[in-house]
Amino acid sequence: MLALWQAGHVAYGSLVLPGVGETFVMLGRMIRAGEVVVALQTTTFNALLGWCISVVMGVMAGGMAGRFKDVRFVLQPVSIILLGIPAIAWIVLALLWFGGRWAVVFTVAVATAPMIFAAALQAVRSLDGDLARMARAFHAPPRAMVSDVYGPHMLAYLYPALATTLAMSWKVSIMAELLSGSGGIGDGIAAARARVDTAQLLAWVVVVVFILIVLDHLLLRLVRERMHVWRRQEERGNHGG
Amino acid sequence: MGDNLLLIENVHFAYGSQPVLADISLTCSTQGVVALMGPSGCGKTTLLSLMLGLLNPDAGRIVCAVQRLSVMFQEPLLLPWRTAIDNVAFALKGQVAARREREEKAAAMLKAVELPEEHYRQFPDQLSGGMRQRVSLARALVVEPDMLLLDEPFHGLDFSLVQQMQALLCHHVDAHGMGLLMVTHDARHAVALADEILLLTSAPTRIVTRFENYGRGNRQQELALADEIEHALMGDVTGRFGPRPKA
Numbered sequence: 001m002l003a004l005w006q007a008g009h010v011a012y013g014s015l016v017l018p019g020v021g022e023t024f025v026m027l028g029r030m031i032r033a034g035e036v037v038v039a040l041q042t043t044t045f046n047a048l049l050g051w052c053i054s055v056v057m058g059v060m061a062g063g064m065a066g067r068f069k070d071v072r073f074v075l076q077p078v079s080i081i082l083l084g085i086p087a088i089a090w091i092v093l094a095l096l097w098f099g100g101r102w103a104v105v106f107t108v109a110v111a112t113a114p115m116i117f118a119a120a121l122q123a124v125r126s127l128d129g130d131l132a133r134m135a136r137a138f139h140a141p142p143r144a145m146v147s148d149v150y151g152p153h154m155l156a157y158l159y160p161a162l163a164t165t166l167a168m169s170w171k172v173s174i175m176a177e178l179l180s181g182s183g184g185i186g187d188g189i190a191a192a193r194a195r196v197d198t199a200q201l202l203a204w205v206v207v208v209v210f211i212l213i214v215l216d217h218l219l220l221r222l223v224r225e226r227m228h229v230w231r232r233q234e235e236r237g238n239h240g241g
Numbered sequence: 242m243g244d245n246l247l248l249i250e251n252v253h254f255a256y257g258s259q260p261v262l263a264d265i266s267l268t269c270s271t272q273g274v275v276a277l278m279g280p281s282g283c284g285k286t287t288l289l290s291l292m293l294g295l296l297n298p299d300a301g302r303i304v305c306a307v308q309r310l311s312v313m314f315q316e317p318l319l320l321p322w323r324t325a326i327d328n329v330a331f332a333l334k335g336q337v338a339a340r341r342e343r344e345e346k347a348a349a350m351l352k353a354v355e356l357p358e359e360h361y362r363q364f365p366d367q368l369s370g371g372m373r374q375r376v377s378l379a380r381a382l383v384v385e386p387d388m389l390l391l392d393e394p395f396h397g398l399d400f401s402l403v404q405q406m407q408a409l410l411c412h413h414v415d416a417h418g419m420g421l422l423m424v425t426h427d428a429r430h431a432v433a434l435a436d437e438i439l440l441l442t443s444a445p446t447r448i449v450t451r452f453e454n455y456g457r458g459n460r461q462q463e464l465a466l467a468d469e470i471e472h473a474l475m476g477d478v479t480g481r482f483g484p485r486p487k488a
Contacts, residue, residue, distance in 0.1 A: 134318040137293050138311070138384070139335035148331055152322035 018199035027203040035188065036207055042184035046101060047173035050108025051166055058113045059158070062120025072121065083114040091176045101183070104176040111172045112165035116158070123157030163220050167212055174208065245270050245306060246388045246420040247292060252301035254284075254291060260445035261287050265301070267439060267448065269388065272414055274421040276431035278470060279441030285424040286315070288446070289390050292422070307420075311386035315393040317377035319365040325376045326351060326361045332380045350379040355405060371402050378406055382413060389413070391423035395430050407433055428470035432463040440473060 002020055009019040018026075030036050061079075065072040090110050094103035127150065135149045177186025185204055192200035247269040254262040261284040269275045277285050290296045291303060293312055311332070319328045329347035330340075338346075351361055354375040365373055374394070381389055389410075395403045411434065413419045425431050431438050438452040450473075452466065 130314075130316065130318055131320065133290075133295060134312075134314060135331075136295060138332045138380075140331070141335060144331070144334040148320055148323065148334070152320070156322070 015196075015198060018202055022199050023202045023206060026199040027206055030200070030203055039183065039185045039188050039204075040207070040211070042101075042182075043170070043173055043177065043186070046104040046177065046184060047108055047169040050105040050173065051112060051169040053105070053109040054113040054116055054165065054169070055162065057109070058116025059120045059154075061113075062117040062122075063124050065117070066121045066124025075117070076121070079114045079117045082110065083118075087111040087172050087175065091179050094176070095180055100180060103180050104173055104182060104184070104186075107176040108169045108172050112169055115161050115165050115168075119158050119161035120154070123154045126157065127153060159224070163224075166215065166220075170208065170212060245304075246273075247307060247422070248302075248304040249292070250302050250304075252288075252291065252298045252303060254287060254296065254298050255445075262291075262298075263445040263447050265446065265448060269420045269422050271387070271418045271420055273437070274414060274423070274435045276435035276438045277422070277424045277441060278426065278428065278431055278438060278474065279446065280443050280474065281426070283441050283443035284446035285441065286392055289392055289422075289424060292390055307386075307388040309384050309386045310388050310390070311381045311384050312390040313377055313381040313392065313394050315396060317365070317373040319373060319376060319380075321365055324362045324364055325356065325368060325372075328365070328376055329380045329383050332384050336384070346383055347379070350383040351376070353382070354379045354409065371398055374398055374402070374406075378409070382409075385417070386419060387417075388420040388422070391421065391425075393425060394423060395425070395427065403430070410434065426474075428467040428474070429463075431470065432467045438466075438470065440470065 005017070006020050008017045009022075014022060027036070061071075061075055065075045087107060090107045091103065094106045094110075097103070098106055131149055131153075132145070135145055140148070173184065174186040174189065177184035178190045179186075181187055181190060185208060189201055189204050192198075192204065245268050247267075249265055249267050252262055252265045253260070265288065267275060277288065279285055287296065289312070291298055292305070293310065294305075319325075320331060323331065326344060326347045329350055330343040333343040333346060348361065352358075356372060356375045356379070360368055360372060365376070368376065378394070381391075391410075395406065398406070407430075410421060414421055421434070423431070423434065436453065439448050440450045440452075441447065442449045452470075
């Protein structure tokens with residue numbers, strides 16, 4: 001991939017596609033200047049806060065909708081409408097409503113919540129009544145019901161949505177920052193674009209990709225590997241009826 | 242046979258307007274083994290749910306003098322996200338015990354059901370069907386129950402494993418005074434363990450006949466009784482043992 005990148009640079013020149021070395025030199029300069037750390041802090045805060053709000057709202061609403069038919073009847077169409085609205089439209093609306101950093105946080109939350117909602121709804125609807133009956137027969141206390149029976153099942157269903165939306169929250173946050181000018185990596189990209197500094201723009205892209213790879217390897221893979229063994233049975237059970 | 246652990250008197254139960262159980266009466270005592278037999282879907286599992294307190298009877302009464310009631314379900318019903326030892330220790334979560342103590346008791350019980358030690362930390366998906374049943378039995382026994390309910394406990398298991406499990410259950414009945422009530426389709430399993438066998442008929446479920454003190458341990462008598470019960474179940478239960486009650 002690096003070779004292809006370098007070949008593109010040779011073919012089209014630095015303005016269209018700066019070389020690998022040129023980009024990493026720029027990245028080093030940005031890190032030394034402290035730009036990257038500040039932007040990372042801002043984007044991390046925006047993305048994680050928006051994602052956490054989305055998880056809390058999505059799980060609560062999805063859980064209620066999964067449990068109660070009337071709530072599902074009301075919330076499911078709302079979720080589909082929200083899912084159909086592009087993130088870019090939310091950003092423009094949020095800028096008008098809130099402005100600044102809160103527009104970014106709101107956009108992340110509203111763009112990711114419908115996916116969490118759908119996963120939580122499905123998780124609650126597919127709860128295994130037999131396992132709950134078994135747990136009640138052994139007088140499992142409420143804490144054990146949550147940590148041993150309902151919690152792991154919910155996590156199995158929620159995990160793909162949580163992983164996807166966590167990555168998505170970064171991308172949406174950067175996009176919203178680019179338009180709102182409220183700091184963060186998106187703001188850095190906007191500044192690079194204004195200066196037509198393609199090397200700096202690519203340096204920011206490298207930062208984003210690096211963060212997503214670290215996130216996937218350090219956090220998500222650990223959970224995924226832990227769940228892998230017993231999820232095979234879940235999947236077989238679901239497919240086998 | 243000692244004191245009554247479980248007394249069921251004239252119990253009726255219906256799902257909505259559909260009667261399931263009608264006028265069921267039975268008792269189970271310390272060191273007593275009762276087997277319930279009947280056609281599929283005749284409400285045996287509903288009766289077990291009533292005994293476990295997961296359902297309430299519409300009429301009649303269930304008196305439970307049991308301090309620690311335990312159950313082994315037809316399916317192992319193991320938590321797929323917990324290892325074998327954690328599944329057994331899960332049954333102790335309702336008791337005041339430290340995690341380490343729960344694990345020690347679970348390991349001792351897995352040893353008692355002869356699950357090889359290398360499988361203790363494996364997930365249910367990594368165990369064979371027979372191993373899962375052993376874990377399920379270990380979970381039922383780890384709470385040291387004074388009464389154990391078994392729902393088709395030996396379904397689909399090979400002969401040697403059934404014998405091992407039966408021997409372990411007999412040991413708990415004889416050594417710890419545990420009462421045992423089992424639901425089964427297999428007359429040989431019933432006569433091998435039970436002091437009293439109740440035959441049920443369906444729609445709604447009624448007890449149509451009882452076999453008591455028929456000489457358990459006498460192989461010839463056991464086989465003859467198992468044959469008689471199987472014939473009765475394969476044919477018309479009510480034809481041999483009484484008129485079919487109107488639903």
